Amino acid sequence: MSESKLIRLGTFDAERSWRPSGLATLPAVRSPDGDRVVAAMDELLAVLCGPDDLLIxxxxxxxxxxxVLAGAGIAPRYRPAPPAGIDEDPHLTVEQRLLHAPPGDLAGYGLAPYAVLPETASLIRVCGLRADPPEVDVVRRVSSKTWSNGLVRTMGLRGAGTVARSVPELLAQVKQLGTATAVIKDPYGVAGRGTIAVSSPRMLSTVARILQGQVDQGAAVELLVQPHYDRAADFSAQIHVTEDGEIRWHGIRLMQNAEFSYTGSRPIPAALEQRLAQSGYRELISGVGAALAAEGYRGPVCVDSMLLRDGALVPVLEINPRVSMGLISLALERRLAGPGTTARLSVRTLLLPEPSTSSRVFDRLTTVLDERGALLRAGRPGLLPLTAGTLRPPRGRLYYAVVARSQEEDRLLDETMGEALDMMGRQPTEVSHAP
Known part of the structure; x- marks a missing residue:
């Protein structure tokens, strides 16, 4: 077995497994469609795979x-996880399914998971994999916004919030902010889930009432309270903390968000890159990596940051100790963008016509793009759909790469994508455009 061969797999809702039981939850509408989309997002990991790697x-x-991916030069080996048994939970993660029916031919592979879960250590042992991940309790601790907020305070950085551990504390801290809008975050929320912007006393009262009802049933409160920042740009730094505590720098990506939901990543503008270099941003992020290493963490890290409209920098808004969309976007840039071209990752949430299946939607979409000469091939600009399973009607999500030689070509390619989706009868709900 080659030492370079890796298994990649992952559960993109890792925060759910890290979240301690017994914590009160913020009011939210949970969608079965959204859960199905998240379950299929592991297809995005193909971008990180080499030709000898195995994506499960x-x-x-x-x-x-x-x-389609092979035509763009992305051609790892693929395998579905063993199916859940008749008497088993149909929502088992890939890791859990592998543990329930471990394949006998994986010994000697390395393992590069999307995130370290409670099952990861057992999976390595049972399947004979080569990996030395951090303890899941370490990952759980440093993934918490409570931990990252404490680090922000220790480092003396702008952007620290306060942690409320009771409903009265929450009410007092929101009032103390004195801003028109306060942001309340679950310590293990992600991508807009578990975050509420409170802009009125009535809304705050509703949140407090729902939380108090859970407290009365024995739940504990742990919530981060922050001001609603007037942001000019969202961006993220991607690093890797090695087993020896070394910090390896991957890069920075500009993030596009609709409210608190992610809609894409792209290269950062030169002016912002210069601004960050002058502010010592990279050194600050290295300090974050050192703090993670001191806690016992090793592996991929994404640090979310923002630039405010008044020119102030919030270097550490959140810390994600796992693979991130920013890292996947960087991999797209390095794999698909040649001289004179750039690559970005874009997301559209769609209402898709029924009856259909995700594979039929994917086939129709790629056929239309190919007919228009816009489907990306290796070494050429174009559009590359990166997932198929997320396109399940009625409400799906399209993840795709845009590789272009100019902003104008980027814009035209995105228009082509919109026209292709219109031909399929879709209704857009969220769109990420080029600037």
Whole structure:
């Protein structure tokens, strides 16, 4: 077995497994459609795979999807995880399914998971994999916004919030902010889930009432309270903390968000890159990596940051000790963008016509793009759908790469994507455009 061969797999809702039981939850509408989309996002990990790597996904991938990625130069080996048994929970993660029916031919592979879960250590042992991940309790601790907020205070950085551990504390801290809008965050929330912007006393009262009802049933309160920042730019730094505590720098990506939901990543503008270099941003992020190493963490890290409209920098807004969309976007840039071109990752949430299936939607979309000469091939600009399983009607999500030689070509390619989706009868709900 080659030492370079890796298994990649992952559960993109890792924060759910890290979240301690017994914590009160913020009011939210949970969508079964959203859960199905998240379950299929492991297809994005193909971008990180080398040709000898094995990507194990939660569902069988359509041959057409494998072919489209191969045409762009992304051609790892693929395998679906063993199916859940008749008497087992159909929502088992890939890791749990592998543990329930461990394949006998994985010994000697390295393991590069999306995130370290409670099952990761057992999976390594049972399947004979090569990996030395951090303890899951360490990952759980440093993934908490409570921990990262404490680090921000220790480092003396702008952007520290306060942690409320009771409903009265929450009410007092929001009032003390004195701003028109306060942001309340679950310590293990992600990508807009578990975050509420409170802009009125009535709304705050509703949140408090729902939380108090859970407290009365025995739940504990742990919430981060921050002001609602007037942001000019969202961006993230991608690093890797090695087993020896060394900090390896991957890069920075500009993030596009709709409210608190992620809609894309792209290269940062030169002016922002210069601004960050002058502010010592990279050194600050290295300090974050050192703090994570001191806690016992090793692995990929994404640090979310922002630039405010008044010119102030909030260097550490959140810390994600796992693979991130920013890291996937950087991998796209390095794999697909040649001289004179750039690559970005974009996301559209869609209402798709029924009846259909995700594979049929993918096939129709890629056929239309190919007919228009816009489907990306290796060494050429174009559009590359990066997932198929997330396109399940009625409400799906399209993740795709845009590789272009100019901002104008980027804009035209995005228009082509919109026209292709219109031909399929979709209704857009959220769109990430080029600037």
């Amino acid at each position: 996904t939660g569902s069988t991938l359509p041959d057409s999807f494998i072919g």
